[in-house]
Amino acid sequence: MPDTTRRSTPGRATPALLALAGLLAAAPAFAQADAPAADGQTSFNNSCRTCHALNEGDHRLGPSLAGVVGREAGSVEGYGFSSALARADFTWDEARLDAFIENPDAVVPGHNMKPFPGITNADERALIVQFLASGG
């Protein structure tokens, strides 16, 4: 008597199941793409590090941000600031930094920190500011 159950080929399901498992495994990564980065260092690396270093005197496209919290704006030695920043008359504190990285034009009109789109996510700004305030 022929065994009819042999006609079903359970092995065929495996690639489809593997593909589904792959999609499920990838889903959390997609979900995180728009969420704020988990820590300030990562956010700094993503948004600032192209142009800013954290070692004293290490100026790149932008000035070193070593000790920026508590520093007079546009004052660090050895960096050629725009006249807008050089003339700015305030000390960087956490509120000022937060406002600057949200929308630099609103804090220092005529600045030269470009191209920089601004960070709309308040949680992410807070992480970066805390990271800078804690010495980077």
Ligand code: HEC
């Ligand atoms: C595309 C390059 C670029 C990126 C990205 C960038 N900056 Fe800047 N940044 C600059 C430049 C250039 C200046 C100097 C602007 C001027 O002289 O007007 C500057 C100036 C600054 C200053 C003023 C420093 C001082 O001594 O007064 C701060 C604070 C600052 N940036 C913070 C940040 C932070 C925080 C980030 C990330 C969220 C960031 N920047 C991202 C290029 C950049």
